[in-house]
Amino acid sequence: MSHVENELNSQPECWTRAADIAADHGAALPAAGERVAIVGCGTSLFMAQAAAALREGAGQGETDAFAASEFPAGRVYDRVVALTRSGTTTEVLDLLGRLRGTTRTTAITADPDTPVMAAADDVVVLDFADERSVVQTRFATTALTLLRAHAGLHTDAAVADARTALADPLPQELVGCTQFTFLGRGWTVGLANEAGLKMREAALAWTEAYPAMEYRHGPISITTGGTATWMLGAAPDGLAEQVRATGGLWIEGGLDPLAELVRAQRLAVAVAATRGLDPDSPRHLTRSVILTSP
Numbered sequence: 585m586s587h588v589e590n591e592l593n594s595q596p597e598c599w600t601r602a603a604d605i606a607a608d609h610g611a612a613l614p615a616a617g618e619r620v621a622i623v624g625c626g627t628s629l630f631m632a633q634a635a636a637a638l639r640e641g642a643g644q645g646e647t648d649a650f651a652a653s654e655f656p657a658g659r660v661y662d663r664v665v666a667l668t669r670s671g672t673t674t675e676v677l678d679l680l681g682r683l684r685g686t687t688r689t690t691a692i693t694a695d696p697d698t699p700v701m702a703a704a705d706d707v708v709v710l711d712f713a714d715e716r717s718v719v720q721t722r723f724a725t726t727a728l729t730l731l732r733a734h735a736g737l738h739t740d741a742a743v744a745d746a747r748t749a750l751a752d753p754l755p756q757e758l759v760g761c762t763q764f765t766f767l768g769r770g771w772t773v774g775l776a777n778e779a780g781l782k783m784r785e786a787a788l789a790w791t792e793a794y795p796a797m798e799y800r801h802g803p804i805s806i807t808t809g810g811t812a813t814w815m816l817g818a819a820p821d822g823l824a825e826q827v828r829a830t831g832g833l834w835i836e837g838g839l840d841p842l843a844e845l846v847r848a849q850r851l852a853v854a855v856a857a858t859r860g861l862d863p864d865s866p867r868h869l870t871r872s873v874i875l876t877s878p
Contacts, residue, residue: 586853586863589863591866595721595750601726606734612690614645622653622666622667623662625653625873626873629651629724630670631724632774638804652679666680669714672700676691691704692708692727693710720855725846748839749843759834760858761812761833762814765792765793766791769795778797779848783855785866800823804830811831814835814844816837816844
């Protein structure tokens, strides 16, 4: 079994632990009413998108999400939260350095022996969710669970659904599809983006992701026999019927959306296996992007 398989299978336990410790880190995490930005790179950016939509949608305060490299200069926030599994990502460390002394910063990381420990004002270490694989699974979802629990939005049902996502077989016809589209609404748009990234990283698959209501505005034109459209969360009225009418495969996400992401992670590993790929060694990727100055 690959590292990524072992790690994605451990997510229910990681989520439970993150929810249990969320209250212990309350002072380091955004307070209700704070104006907050959440930043990250790659997978962490997509978790930032989901967390920001969740927090603002729950009335906790205005919350934006940015790639660390695209943080808007001059915009004022009460706190900036950086998600960084490795604690070494250049763009995150550069941003934290620029914000030092002007904006309160929090880093959520998996490794306590990295530069981010000194770069941020507050740090939450989820070392129990660290990973050996290049492809992120459990750290990303555990960090999101921590923020979800902190906002009062995590339930035990999410953990139960994650166990179901790991136990139930994937639809057999999914693995043979040639193209995959993931759709979300609200906070699940970030999850859809992440599901697509997992398929690209692990399986070199052709994948796309969109807000669900945008799918009719052009992207549905590629849907046909041999393609799959996977909805994370509740689908807009009539969309499933429209997709099925094209001959494409429609996958209805009936579990908690974060558990649906676990199912997508499993699909990425399964498609990689059918293509003879090692999901622990994705092409052209490293565990952390560390840039050197010219």
